Amino acid sequence: MSEEKKVKTSEVAETKKTEAKRDIPNIKPGMTVRVYQKIKETNTKGEEKERLQYFEGLVLAVKHGSEPGASITVRKVTDGVGVEKIFPLHLPTITKIEIKKQVRVRRAKLNFLKNPKQRFKRRLKNVALSA
Numbered sequence: 001m002s003e004e005k006k007v008k009t010s011e012v013a014e015t016k017k018t019e020a021k022r023d024i025p026n027i028k029p030g031m032t033v034r035v036y037q038k039i040k041e042t043n044t045k046g047e048e049k050e051r052l053q054y055f056e057g058l059v060l061a062v063k064h065g066s067e068p069g070a071s072i073t074v075r076k077v078t079d080g081v082g083v084e085k086i087f088p089l090h091l092p093t094i095t096k097i098e099i100k101k102q103v104r105v106r107r108a109k110l111n112f113l114k115n116p117k118q119r120f121k122r123r124l125k126n127v128a129l130s131a
Helices: 002-020 118-123
Strands: 031-042 048-063 071-078 081-088 094-104 125-127
Touching: 031 071, 031 081, 048 081, 048 094
Parallel strands: none
Antiparallel strands: 031 048, 031 094, 048 071, 071 081, 094 125
């Protein structure tokens, strides 16, 4: 009996590991990323449609590294209004994350970029992406 239980628990552990291992790039603060997410919508007739929507912006913070609870904070400015979203990296609705650009930064949390004064943005230096 105990051997059967051990086999079953190891199989469950392996399936959880494979589910958690998705193609998640190494994301760092200062990167401009595009996060693709599946969105379900219902129209007036009650029909459900699924579509892909992306959110492109600058990564302000990365929390909890590569753990199952890891998340990134992405910020973009649209029509003069700052919009921030927190994405759990292992969310099943996230289909892919593209890295567009990388900037050299000296901090782990880039909250100083929320300040509307432009002089802080001049601190950021572009870095070539390694493919």
